[in-house]
Amino acid sequence: MKLQRKNRLRAIxxxxxxxxxxxxxxxxxxxxxxxxxxxxxSKAAATIKCDGKxxxxxxxxxxxxxxxxxxxxxxxxxxxxxxxxxxxTGSGAGIQEFLQxxxxxxxxxxxxxxxxxxxxxxxxxxxxxxxxxxxxxPIAVGFNVPGVDKLTLDADTLAKIFNSDIKEWNDPAxxxxxxxxxxxxxxxxxxxxxxxSGTTDNFTKYLKAAAPKSWPHEPGKAWEGRGGQSAxxxxxxxxxxKQVSGAIxxxxxxxxxxxxxxxxxxxxxxxxxxxxxxxxxxxxxSEAKIKGxxxxxxLDLAYDTKAANAYPITLVTYEIACxxxxxxxxxxxxxxxLTYIASEDGQTSLKELGYAPLPTEIATKVRESVxxxx
Amino acid sequence: MKTDIEPISSAAGSPPQVRTRSIGRAGDKIFLGLxxxxxxxxxxxxxxxxxxxxxxxxxxxxxxEANFLTTFEWNTGxxxxxxxxxxxxxxxxxxSVIAMVIAVPIAVGIALFISHYAPRRLAAPVAYVIDLLxxxxxxxxxxxxxxxxxxxxxxxxxxxxxxxxxxxILSYQGGAARSLFTVGILLAxxxxxxxxxxxxxxxxxxPKMHEExxxxxxxxxxxxxRMAVLPFGRSGIISASMLGLGRALGETMAxxxxxxxxxxxxxxxxxxxxxxxxxxxxxHFKEAGDGGRDALIASGLVLxxxxxxxxxxxxxxxxxxxxxxxxxx
Numbered sequence: 090m091k092l093q094r095k096n097r098l099r100a101i102x103x104x105x106x107x108x109x110x111x112x113x114x115x116x117x118x119x120x121x122x123x124x125x126x127x128x129x130x131s132k133a134a135a136t137i138k139c140d141g142k143x144x145x146x147x148x149x150x151x152x153x154x155x156x157x158x159x160x161x162x163x164x165x166x167x168x169x170x171x172x173x174x175x176x177x178t179g180s181g182a183g184i185q186e187f188l189q190x191x192x193x194x195x196x197x198x199x200x201x202x203x204x205x206x207x208x209x210x211x212x213x214x215x216x217x218x219x220x221x222x223x224x225x226x227p228i229a230v231g232f233n234v235p236g237v238d239k240l241t242l243d244a245d246t247l248a249k250i251f252n253s254d255i256k257e258w259n260d261p262a263x264x265x266x267x268x269x270x271x272x273x274x275x276x277x278x279x280x281x282x283x284x285x286s287g288t289t290d291n292f293t294k295y296l297k298a299a300a301p302k303s304w305p306h307e308p309g310k311a312w313e314g315r316g317g318q319s320a321x322x323x324x325x326x327x328x329x330x331k332q333v334s335g336a337i338x339x340x341x342x343x344x345x346x347x348x349x350x351x352x353x354x355x356x357x358x359x360x361x362x363x364x365x366x367x368x369x370x371x372x373x374x375s376e377a378k379i380k381g382x383x384x385x386x387x388l389d390l391a392y393d394t395k396a397a398n399a400y401p402i403t404l405v406t407y408e409i410a411c412x413x414x415x416x417x418x419x420x421x422x423x424x425x426x427l428t429y430i431a432s433e434d435g436q437t438s439l440k441e442l443g444y445a446p447l448p449t450e451i452a453t454k455v456r457e458s459v460x461x462x463x
Numbered sequence: 464m465k466t467d468i469e470p471i472s473s474a475a476g477s478p479p480q481v482r483t484r485s486i487g488r489a490g491d492k493i494f495l496g497l498x499x500x501x502x503x504x505x506x507x508x509x510x511x512x513x514x515x516x517x518x519x520x521x522x523x524x525x526x527x528e529a530n531f532l533t534t535f536e537w538n539t540g541x542x543x544x545x546x547x548x549x550x551x552x553x554x555x556x557x558x559s560v561i562a563m564v565i566a567v568p569i570a571v572g573i574a575l576f577i578s579h580y581a582p583r584r585l586a587a588p589v590a591y592v593i594d595l596l597x598x599x600x601x602x603x604x605x606x607x608x609x610x611x612x613x614x615x616x617x618x619x620x621x622x623x624x625x626x627x628x629x630x631x632i633l634s635y636q637g638g639a640a641r642s643l644f645t646v647g648i649l650l651a652x653x654x655x656x657x658x659x660x661x662x663x664x665x666x667x668x669x670p671k672m673h674e675e676x677x678x679x680x681x682x683x684x685x686x687x688x689r690m691a692v693l694p695f696g697r698s699g700i701i702s703a704s705m706l707g708l709g710r711a712l713g714e715t716m717a718x719x720x721x722x723x724x725x726x727x728x729x730x731x732x733x734x735x736x737x738x739x740x741x742x743x744x745x746x747h748f749k750e751a752g753d754g755g756r757d758a759l760i761a762s763g764l765v766l767x768x769x770x771x772x773x774x775x776x777x778x779x780x781x782x783x784x785x786x787x788x789x790x791x792x
Contacts, residue, residue, distance in 0.1 A: 151749070178749065179749030179750045181752050182749065182750075195666035203717075274636055276525060276636075278638050278639065280723075283719070283722075283725075283746050284719075285540070285746070285747050285751065285755075287750070304634070309540045309541060310540050311537065311540055318735045318736075319724055320609075325609070328610070331641070332613075332614060333639045390645060
């Protein structure tokens, strides 16, 4: 996966350099590198329109860190005048820094709270902060049960497993969903995140929305479920699933792929159980409603969707910027970078990292909002 | 540490300190100013930390819906916030006590071996290796603990459960051994070097005359250690242990990596659960909002107070024991 990513990066970067060298109009033409060009994807360069100069600081969500790294490499390869720096300090700290005016934009796992929007009027002269959905992804439920390769669960069973109401793998509820599987009489070890995280937030939001009876707790970044074990970070829980027989946990799909952990298919009520894949996640995100007003595009995800091939446990992270009154020094660069990452190329390049590209309808609106930033 | 130095001068028979007239010299004045300045700076820094912690903690506690001391919950994301430190205080103290119980006897044993039993050729390398343990970053201990120690403890815990499960505190339900006891074992390894090296230095300073006197009376080597070395070193061992305890109480990353935290107090020390102050701060800080951060600072204040109390208690023990031990000689 890493190799692929490198090659792809090189191709994009090379293409970007070659074409941007040819486009005299673009501000960032670095033609001294044209010798390395050729064989690139010309669309990639076409969507990176460099603008602005200097340092662009951003910070926030660590869930979108990998996506940002890739984008920054691509963008930085094309636009030598802009130095981008995204620090994965966590959503809370990211919003904080943005509201203090230290960063050009913030990355966040959840949309701004009303009081944060009010607070943003101080930094956004004449405007307010808006949420731009940018990075989506499936949250996979990984399991480690000896002798079981395929497992289908529904929201209700998941909620009961994670709330310690179902304690054994050969529980009748699980058997009913998996008539063909050889379920052992093994204790279920449900792992959750010990740190506060957007992944937990979205996973519990899903449980609450899709199985309100079996999940009596309020969704949130901190785990509220009963019992179970915990570990630090996605890497922590995924390595526990790998290590512990009978374990089950939730994490971004990329962790499941990297550790070759088997993931649960969801019985959403659609005709067939849905696999945790990026395409299925994109499909579920397209079912979301936009709850933000104006250029704010905060999403209301459809966790209880029954659409075919829609995997409803998804995480959507936002970029947060001012709709009006962005700092003059960084506005041009911010706009140019956000335009690139919202573009089709920016989005599809994420697929190999285990993120789900935004569905066209939402992406179009994001592009519109970015265009209107001032 | 201060107490370690006192006996040396008295044991070596140096005369009581005489205030010399050289106080009038410029060098002395500068040195006096510098050392007094350092002393004052230390107090000012401590006071500033305490004031900062107290202020932010007061803000947080005033917003806390639940009882700060007795609640088994940490929920700062919701408004109103509900959080309490009962589980953290329990976990911090218990894991540190386990670490001390394991580490101090071993450390004293190693120190005695190095200072009194081992041939010189062996003593130096052993001492070196022990010091090397102190140079390993705590996150590395954490990774080693999570990836190696935890899977290998399952067997030991099952054994504990078979023979000691009836006690209730050593029963084990299976699952990953990410418990307070595991944390205690890991912390024990982490504090071993500091306790060992301080004890070793203390044992080395036992006056040769004491040991030779004991030998002359026909004591065996074990008796020499029991009658001359240990009494002389007792306050040193205590202060060494306190240094170790300080590290154990405040250890963060290793605990956060190894423990499976939750906000419950499990009766069994072997079942996953619990939490410590430092681990909880590390786990919640990144995503905490303003209020959440203040709540974490409030828990930090409690850790600060616990550490002060522990140190104070240790000082009292040392002071009381002084007259009976060799240090008062």
